Amino acid sequence: MIRLYDSGGAQDIELLDRRLRPEVWDRIRDGAVRLLRARGEVEAADLFASIPFEIWAGTNGFRDDFLVLYAALPLDDYIRVAGLQNDARARALFRLVARALGEVDQGVRFIAVSYDETAEPQAVAAPTLASSSDVLERALADVERSLRDGQPAHSVDRIHTALHVYLKEVAKSAGLAVGADPSTTELFRMLRQQHPALQPAGARAADLTRVIQSMASVVDALNPIRNRASLAHPADELLEAPEAMLVVNAVRTLLHFLGSKLG
Numbered sequence: 447m448i449r450l451y452d453s454g455g456a457q458d459i460e461l462l463d464r465r466l467r468p469e470v471w472d473r474i475r476d477g478a479v480r481l482l483r484a485r486g487e488v489e490a491a492d493l494f495a496s497i498p499f500e501i502w503a504g505t506n507g508f509r510d511d512f513l514v515l516y517a518a519l520p521l522d523d524y525i526r527v528a529g530l531q532n533d534a535r536a537r538a539l540f541r542l543v544a545r546a547l548g549e550v551d552q553g554v555r556f557i558a559v560s561y562d563e564t565a566e567p568q569a570v571a572a573p574t575l576a577s578s579s580d581v582l583e584r585a586l587a588d589v590e591r592s593l594r595d596g597q598p599a600h601s602v603d604r605i606h607t608a609l610h611v612y613l614k615e616v617a618k619s620a621g622l623a624v625g626a627d628p629s630t631t632e633l634f635r636m637l638r639q640q641h642p643a644l645q646p647a648g649a650r651a652a653d654l655t656r657v658i659q660s661m662a663s664v665v666d667a668l669n670p671i672r673n674r675a676s677l678a679h680p681a682d683e684l685l686e687a688p689e690a691m692l693v694v695n696a697v698r699t700l701l702h703f704l705g706s707k708l709g
Contacts, residue, residue, distance in 0.1 A: 448528045451515075451540040451557035458506045459514060459556055465501040466552075475499070478546040490542040497527060497559070501552055512555035515547065518562035521596045522687050527559050567691035569593050571703040575612055576709050582611040589694065598690035602676035604628065605697045612701065613637060616708050630688050631666045638662065643707045664696050 447459060464475065475494075482491035497517050504514040514556060530536035547554055561662050572590055575582065585608040587687050592600040611635035617624045624633065638644050638658060646655045671693060672678050675685045685693065 447558050447560045448531050449558050450527075450531060451537065451544050451554075451558055453461070453544070453555045456506045456508055456510065458614060459558060460505050461514060461516060461518040462505060467502050471501060474501075474550055474552055477550050478552075481511045481546045481549060482542060487539075487542050487546075490539040490546075492661055493536070493539050494543045496547075497523075499557075501554070504556070513552060515544070515557040517559045519559055520562060520687070521594070524561040528561075556682075567598075567688050567692065567695075569598075569700070570695040570698040573698055573705050575701060575705045577612060577615060579611055579615055582608055582615070585611065598687050598694060599675075599684040600677055601694050602685060602690055603678040604674055605694050606676070606678070609665070609668070609697050609701065612704070616641070616704070629702040630669060634665045637704075637708075641708065654673070661696075661700055664700070665678060668693065668697070684687070 447458070449459075453493065479491045479495050482488070482494065498519075499515045499517045502514045502516045504512050504705060506512075517527075530540075572586060575586075577583070580633045585604045588604040589608065592604070603674055610633070614624060614628065617628075617633055617636055620637075622636055622640055624636070628636070634641060637654040644658070648654075654693065671685070675683065677684070685689070
């Protein structure tokens with residue numbers, strides 16, 4: 447847990463429970479923000495409003511009772527906010543926030559944040575694919591490494607590479623004419639239309655065909671995402687973590703299906 451403000455005394459914190467109902471806290475928080483803005487302390491108001499704080503009851507080893515302004519944050523937000531711990535200007539702003547809360551009868555001893563792992567999007571398991579391609583294996587390993595390091599945006603280019611290599615390998619193995627430099631979209635269309643294992647059959651074949659066709663739209667959207675919001679090329683902005691995980695999970699889901707159908 448990172449402490450961004452404390453009023454002195456023992457530094458240990460044991461969080462007990464949320465002190466206020468959401469509707470009550472919303473009213474108090476808004477009142478403190480208005481108070482800060484009315485005083486011209488706009489930067490403190492904006493900082494306070496940008497973090498999803500709540501009021502918690504707390505205690506310590508001396509069994510003191512106190513209040514904590516606390517937020518459990520997903521990784522990217524936690525890194526950003528925790529970086530303010532040693533920023534003198536930011537700590538001064540948090541002191542203003544604590545003072546405003548005291549004036550609306552919610553005086554806090556600490557302002558603190560922690561990393562909430564449960565807030566992170568969960569990854570679909572890595573697929574196991576029958577392949578002799580070193581490029582495919584390296585791409586899948588890179589994806590796993592980036593996710594383990596908490597950097598899903600770094601996985602976008604590599605999961606796209608894995609899909610492209612696998613589709614091309616499967617198409618060639620089936621004897622399909624893939625051309626010199628087929629795109630991922632072209633390869634997936636070719637397999638859907640020509641590979642025997644992907645032809646409609648069995649229960650609800652028509653509905654399942656619609657599902658697979660919808661996945662084709664996902665594959666088509668991957669190309670501009672990979673080219674303009676990943677590490678494949680210089681990009682002004684990478685995908686945010688939830689969107690990057692959506693891309694990774696969508697491709698992994700598709701690879702699980704294709705691996706089970708095509709081997």
